[in-house]
Amino acid sequence: MSLLDITDLEAGYGQMSILKGVNMSLEAGEIGVIVGPNGAGKSTTLKAIFGMLNITGGAIRFDGNDITGMRSEKLAEHRIAFVPQENNVFASLSVHENLEMGAYVRRDDFSDVLDHVYEIFPPLKEKRDQPAGELSGGQRQMVAFGRALMIEPKLILLDEPTAGLSPMFMSQIFDRVIAINKTGVTVAMVEQNAKQALAIAHKGFVLAGGQNSYTDSGQNLLNNPEVARSFLGG
Amino acid sequence: MNEFVFFLNKGLTSGLIIGSIYALGAIGVTLIFGILRFAHFAHGDMMTLGAFVTLILTAVLAAMGIVLPLPLAFVAMFPAMIITAVLAIGLDRVFYKPLRQAGAKPVILVMASVGVTLMLQGLIRLFAGVRSRNMFVEAPKEIFQIPFPGASRKLVITEPQVLLILFTIIAVIALHWFLTRSRLGKAMRAVSDNPDLAKITGINTNHVVWATWIIGGSLACAAGTLLSMDVTLKPDLSFNILLPIFAATIVGGIGQPYGAIAGGFLVGFCESLAVFNWAILLRPFKDDLWFEIPRNMALVPTEYKLMVPFLILIIVLIYRPTGIFKGRVL
């Protein structure tokens, strides 16, 4: 059985429906990348998984449990973490406090996870007492990742992690994603930079108009001339 | 020197006293503003309510014949703070929470709080009447007169004033400790900073809301009680105290507890210094001055004291609406 299973998901904001039947499944330990044109419902899919909008049809199963429409607060307890695209740090809290907040749902000792996060993001250790809002864009992204890792998630949802970053940072971010994945975390990621993202993906999902148009392994999608023509810009 | 002591008594002490009251009130308002996102118009009446709870407990203690080294009202204030905090959570559950859950706009909550303030006002006056009351049920308040070197006039400070200043200092330190060291306190700052992310992170919003009302309600009770101990308990405090407290909140930056404290003292000092008659300080030098000292040199006549917080509010809103401590950008 897959770790994440989405079947015929329909969802939207208020009465406006955006997702019209999205299917997706990820095995434990995989990287899944969602690509597609603007307005295809990529970010909306992540938000729907994370209980942030009205689900009108279909089902989401995670690790054997039905989590359809479960509230965001609860999902952290199921060890699903979400890194939004914007405003993804507590700007007035220090880096350290941001990480502590990430572990809010944990009642056990999480000092080893904290050490681990500082280990993979060394700059954060240096700036642990600075307000997160004063960091550079790339470092803020690290804080956001680190915060999400604090619950030792089984699944991490990333909404366009490279948006607004320079190309240099972009490859760094992808390296981090691979590193995080190597520790056994399943990743579901929405990306604009489809080529680079699909290159590291086990599975790719091409969405258009709120529906899957292609689902295959990342490599196959990259090699698929039709996908390349219509979605990857030649 | 006498003139200087007079200035300390009338200008500085009264600024410190009223500033502490405003600060205690504004902490609650700014936390509610930051976390629940609306201006809580019922805060003034919550102060009155807290003072009345204290008064009732004090009367009970006095009737039991208990004698303590501290004023009974001050001792009764602590259980009263707990009661007021519980009442505040109750008010939230009945009047604000349903609106919040229905996704009402903040302005609807502001309106609901206006409704709540009228209800509290009506109930308090219905049961307690409209006359002012003395919080010192058992014995008159103590007044300390401290001799000041080189002056025949003495420095005057009353027992409730000392208690108020001590309480404010301890409350501020405790609040600082709570907000920076405890898990719940940090969660409060997180919710105030970025409510959406707080939800994603799994922070339990209910706990944060409770903590907000507990702090806001208990400090409102303390402020109401200590103010009533310093002067008398007046049931018509409500809107008159609301304006300086809102001014302090906005000056300090919304959602910024330290800003609220600073704002409270700023407004308090401005008020007492604006109505202070500066001519008195100049009188000793009257022979050396080239002009005749007018009888009254107060910047603002006492009857227009309310203008001071309003003007501060207006100036801040025009030139720096995020407050001097950079509150949330609205």
Place this chain on the structure above:
Amino acid sequence: MSGQNQYSVMRDITLFAGLGVLILIIFLTQGSVYSLRMLVEAGCYAILALGLTIQWGYAGLFNVGVMGFIAAGAASSMLITFPRNPEFWNSAGPELVAVFIVKLIACGVLVWLANISNRWGIGGKLRALFIAVAIAVAYLVLSDHMSEMSTQIEKASGWMGGLGLPVAVGWIVAGIVAGVIAWFVGKICLGLRADYLAIATLGIAQIIKHFLKNADWLTHGTLSVSPLPWPVPKPADGEFLLARASYLSIVAIAIVIIYLLLQRAYHAPWGRMMRAIRDNENASASMGKNVNGRRLEIFVLGCILMGFGGAMLIHFTSIYDPSGFIDLNHTFLVWVMVILGGSGNNRGAIFGAVLVYIIWVMSEPLALTLFEFIGTYGKAWFDWDPPSDLNSRALQMRVFVIGLAITLVLRFAPQGVLPEKQARH
């Protein structure tokens, strides 16, 4: 929008017919003279409610200072229409006032110049200094002159007295003064979030009342001024019926004119834009609409109506007394009228005003009777000694009920009894 709260003509007709029957019953049981007074006052409140409903219903502006605008309007109208005070005009007073006005204008220009000094390339810090100095100078000059002026006038003639102009002029000036105050408040607060406007209007109302209570030289302070002139012949020899009926007809004409103008504006492009802004501020702003400008217009317009209606109300009672302006009666009662009647619906505001005012007036004797009853039986059955101020406490019940009404309507009937008609274009 839930189905049962949709606009329906039947509901409109039923509710207004019910209101008519209620008024008829009052006429039959309480006599025409009493009922006419009630209707005139209810009519004045309807104008206030119209002013508030356009602010709240069309633009979502939360104004908690209705009382201040009423007070400002009433005081201006009193000053315009009250007979002249010859002692004042024969003293040095007029000259002092004229100089004050000149100084006021000069100070205004000074502050304005400091404010726009950045247009001549003056940097932030220097501009802040200029502004601070300008405000300080303006304040010192004005407050100095004001204290001088007030002492002199109070000594020479007690107070300024009025100008003795016709009542219609007074009412129009009342609207203008309220509108000017609203313009300043709105200009400062409307770019910020809604809560700030609420706080600022609450403040300005307290300040206006405070000022009027203390400005003995200008408005006779708390000594109150009476009798205020009427636009129609005053009741002579106890002939109340005709006088009140003619006053009522003037109020009614004013309501009809205001109502028709507002309806026109509502359906005009201006009204459509207003509602677009209210329903989706961001979308309207991104379409290049001047959101704050539109809001300022509606805020000023609403406050003009409040000043106007307030003047009408106070002239009818014939006595101007600044202590009589109370948040409860003049702000929150109007709020209950608006949200109960249905915000954004002019007919709803009129309906709410008349109904709530009738209930309000009736509630006073009701509360007193109830408490007398409680007092009597409390003594008889439980040997409970009612406090001596039972009557004044009984009236506090109404404060509670107003508050309860606001919270209940918000929660259970957020659209009021006459919901906004969803206009289709």
